[in-house]
């Protein structure tokens with residue numbers, strides 16, 4: 001199987017990129033894939049603590065770039081699950097510590113050894129994002145159902161398109177079905193209408209995301225919570241499986257929700 | 271009552287969010303770079319000069335934004351209209 005390099009991005013910060021990267025990495029690895037998650041958020045590293053691997057760091061991505069160690073010495077093997085690795089970044093360096101060319105080189109070097117290379121990107125449209133995205137073939141855009149996050153998501157999608165990433169697919173995170181039902185939250189269907197890109201998953205707002213980050217155990221490792229199921233579904237769709245979407249909007253009894261829309265889109269296409 | 275409340279009145283906040291999002295994206299996406307604007311101006315001048323003589327220095331070209339639409343508005347002062355070939359000029 002050809003290796004796939006996927007960057008996890010967002011326009012607005014704090015919408016769930018690192019959570020998504022960690023959970024998808026675990027879920028893809030539990031499906032039997034060789035996976036490495038790279039922390040591309042230089043200077044503000046987080047992936048290590050979300051994955052619970054912060055105590056195992058010896059060398060970082062930056063050390064490898066500076067020639068202090070070899071790239072494979074930066075790989076931290078996750079002992080809880082087979083075939084899962086993480087590459088941490090430096091906490092003390094600035095965003096300019098890596099260039100786009102270097103990032104491309106690292107991704108290419110890893111291509112032979114992994115089925116999936118996930119890169120957790122910093123938010124925004126600055127150099128840090130461009131570098132993190134440089135080596136990726138595909139992109140996931142994470143947004144929450146809020147005006148500001150979707151608006152900034154639109155900017156990022158434009159940039160990713162100009163960087164020729166394909167496919168670029170959307171994850172709507174932190175959905176609160178009850179609020180959507182009451183009409184007090186943007187629905188997934190609203191978000192899809194304005195952003196007009198393919199949806200790959202929806203994740204409900206779920207307290208277990210917080211408890212799992214407290215413990216440093218990604219949800220998809222063990223818990224069976226709504227968000228955990230959502231991330232597993234996304235991983236499965238990334239792997240090419242046809243997993244039906246859940247009805248988080250609660251709008252589909254009248255056929256106006258996004259499920260109807262997705263079905264139309266699929267039928268329209270084939 | 272402000273314009274805002276008049277428009278969005280007592281609607282559900284989800285609907286308000288959708289309407290605001292649509293408006294803001296229309297504006298965001300119409301942000302044409304100065305470079306693209308300059309190329310557009312040059313191309314327009316080239317085309318129009320085939321038909322009329324214009325005062326290139328006094329051309330005004332702008333994107334005007336109103337609530338839910340964006341218009342390209344041009345003000346191009348015409349000096350003389352070219353004689354149409356094949357027709358007897360006056």
Ligand SMILES: Nc1ncnc2c1ncn2[C@@H]1O[C@H](COP(=O)(O)OP(=O)(O)OP(=O)(O)O)[C@@H](O)[C@H]1O
Nearest residue numbers: 013014015016017018019123174204205206209210
């Ligand atoms: N589905 C969810 N349900 C509940 N809380 C969530 C969910 N997704 C993310 N969070 C919480 O939101 C916060 C931000 O998440 P995360 O760090 O993954 O975002 P990020 O996009 O990586 O942020 P940054 O832009 O700062 O890198 C965290 O506290 C996380 O626990």
Ligand SMILES: [Mg+2]
Nearest residue numbers: 017018041046
């Ligand atoms: Mg993050």
